Amino acid sequence: MRLKSAIDKGKSTVTILAIETTDEHGTPLFYNEVTGFYPGVPGAGLQRVPSEEINVAPQREPDAVLADKTEVNQALLYRLCGDWNPMHIDPDYAANAGYEKPFLHGLCTFGYLGRHVIKAFCGNDSRLFKSVRARFASIVMPGDTLETRMWRESSTRIIVEMRAVERDVVVLKNGAVELFESVPA
DSSP states (O other): OEEEEEEEOSSEEEEEEEEEEEOTTOOEEEEEEEEEEEETOOOTTSEEOOOOOOSOOOSSOOSEEEEEEOOTTHHHHHGGGTOOOGGGTOHHHHHHTTOSSOOOOHHHHHHHHHHHHHHHHSTTOGGGEEEEEEEEOSOOOTTOEEEEEEEEEETTEEEEEEEETTTTEEEEEEEEEEEOSSOOO
């Protein structure tokens, strides 16, 4: 793992970590980038980079729309993934950080996005799912219904946007999912 970049966003900082996973012989298996957003942590002296809109949803009706309701106790289950941040389960901790109540893990939100794309465009075969990028635009509250709007850009690229239905809030935007043409060997 290495720090790919750290970006000054004025009153906040963005970091991008590059993570390459290899097998025991050093052969690359896959590559991940993890972006961290640190509100209230100014990036004094870091490179200033303006935000850009990428993977913008087309101005037409989506090719597929799927929705699922999250469970109110889902954050407790997602702690099993290793994210023990009290922000997701402790009401006092969340309130002290300025949130109404604990919110759902980003990994859970990504899980719903992946499930929707796999169902809509992969015939429920997760082996066709290659990669995903999206910007977290807002928090998801346990119990929210998550609706994913999907636009096929090509046979292997889907533009995605997700909203919390009851609150009518976009929670993921500028998303793109890459698919394999066929199941990799």
